[in-house]
Amino acid sequence: MTTSSNGVITPAKEQRRPNESFVARFLRQTEIDSRLLGMIGALLLIWIGFHVYGALANGFGAFLTARNLWNLTVQTASIGVMATGMVMVIVMRHIDLSVGSILGFCAMIMGITQVRILPEYLGLGSPAIWVITVFIGLLAGAAIGALQGYLIAYLQIPAFIVTLGGLLVWRGSAYMVARGETISPVDSTFALIGGGPYGAIGATGSWIVGIIACIGIVIMLISSRRQRQRFAFPQRPIWAEFLLAVVGCALVIGFVLMVNSYPWPVGIVRQYAAANNMTIPDGGLYIAHGFAIPVLILIGVGIAMTFLATRTRFGRYVFAIGGNPEAAELAGINTRWVTLKVFSLMGLLCGLSAAISSARLNSATNSLGTLDELYVIASAVIGGTSLGGGIGTIYGAILGALVMQSLQTGMVLVGFDSAIQQMVVGAVLVVAVWLDTVYRQRTK
Template sequence: MVLMAGVLVVITVIFNVLSDGIFFSAENLYNIAQQTAVVGILATIMVLIIVARHIDLSVGSVMGFVGVLIAYLMYTSNWGWPAACLAGLAAAIAVAMYQGALTAYVGVPSFVVTLGGLMSFRGAAYLVADGKTQPISDPFFLKLGGGFNGGIGTTASWILGAVICLGVVNAMLSKRRAKKAYDVPTNPLVMDVLLALIPIIIVMGFVAVMNAYQIPGKDDAQGIPIPVLIWGAVAMFMAFLVKRTRFGRYVFAMGGNPDAAALVGIPVKRVTMLLFLLLAVLTTIAAIVAISRLNAGTNSLGNSAELLVIAATVIGGTALAGGSGTIMGSVLGALIMQCIDSGMLLLDVSIGTRYVIIGQVLIAAVVFDVAYRKWTGDVL
């Protein structure tokens, strides 16, 4: 985690130097924040999918299918956005039950099932609207994508930042109290305060940057984009699920040793199904954010998204062999991927070269993961 954070810092500094300071501009950082949200949302659940020794190659196609369906219902069928979103969720759940059942109960490898899904649901995204773009005009729905009115404003951003900082301080104090209650040695108070200052500085710095960006022609600054809030809420929920629930422990036990997990009574098949259903929910959320940001649903929505999501997950430290990974790692991985892509765009790197570099970054991350595990003796 520390190394990945260092890599992120180095990447951003290099791109800022090469772009003559444009990379660290408030506008570019705001765009990076909102653009990362879709991949970041999907990466949080992909962590658990890969930890459990599965993979989903169809996540981009399913997101495109669900997104186009929602946009089609809103534009062509004149549905309200709540009903359209619920219909999209129902479609995503149907897909998850189909692919999850084949994986969990029939025993077909998830790689094969979702590879077929990658092609099938890309076709379904085209068939839903006959390949036609479905524009979206609902003012409230468009806010979810972080566009012109897609920020929460400066005052709300500062308040939210202060609340998060208070939460960090409270968590630090609660941890110290819990250790003392059970006679567990604690760090010196100064050290814990310094450690708590790191996320506080990051949060307040982020809020300051978001509040510094103002769209030309608009009276107020943007503040924190709504897609980032959605991503943050999803990441917090997933982190809670991993650390505080039986389901999260079951997933990691399955990834560590599926046979042993079954022998000790863990319902492996049911947990696998629940994983795919959770993926359906987050895929729907990502689709909503994506079509809101683009102001339309198109059959090309989500193209190659599965590769970016898997790359972000692996770069964030999730082992492809399963058994280990963190939600915070997926956040860092998504940021690294987006910073690399945005930096190359600023430098006017061709799309072909960008794909080559991103692919090699993924390979380098896997090589590093394998080398690190061999060095530490944690070979899976």
């Protein structure tokens, strides 16, 4: 950086640093997070490893198929949504062990609302049922989160104790509300939130979403460059901007091609053709799934939470409190009120995940959400959120959720029993925390 005669700061000419490797220079100029690359590399190794293992053991690799990858994205949605909220909680140096139980309780509340209560007043199949049901589920989750946040922030009870108690209280409450029964089937429109052939937007809709996403990537890069120029911040080289745009759009297009390469099952196609008086040609009728609705919900939540964390005063307060709570309070930040809002937001996201999970199962069960808290915490930590507070990214948590779900799905495909799956999840969580400790020590 250099300063002109009129006092305006301008970026200095890029100079090659001595003894800097090509990789280090590439990462510096493109500003790509090395931990993000590490997670992507680990994810690719998991995918390829399970696919090769299946091919050697069974003669057919089932992991890297359009069907499995499509289902993998749907299964990641529920954990991914909660992981975005867990980032904010852990950034503030707290923890929430109750997210799985809150999910189960909200799912049971929504199940009873749409199966036993609303049809009596609105009529079976009313289009208002799913809207009211989702609203009640979100409200219940936010209220539970606010209650726990109040206990933590204003009564000074440690978050570990409050949420550990919540894990037991809300799981028991879910059992009492339905007397241990399974509530099903859910409203037909509500069920679309969980995905499936009808809970997807098809090939055309997916291409529209993909094109919008590519345009958004380009606009975001251009806007970022103009903002840096406006405030005289160092700029990325033009080739780096172009590379980021090409890679980002290529990933989006690849994602669209993948979801569109998974067709509806033959039986569903026949039912659809019969219901719409369509004739199936000799070669069969190809109807692509496209993006599943829960995946679109996860993408929307990721964008909203990223904006909240990086572009709002509330987000800056959260990271300031996580970085140094005492300094944040001395600076005039109402740390108690921010803490309550973070836990309320966490509860709201649990309610949304409850809608996705119960809609995907077409029922609300007492076991729904069991052990999800482990997967959510592991996803956030694997995604780069530091348990020491003050550091974390939303996209990292979503990628961490994809890593955890890939491990679980891969172990199911190769035939590992549930005991081994739990052992692997526990080991991965410990290793992720250890890597975070090593990373923080090296960056001090």
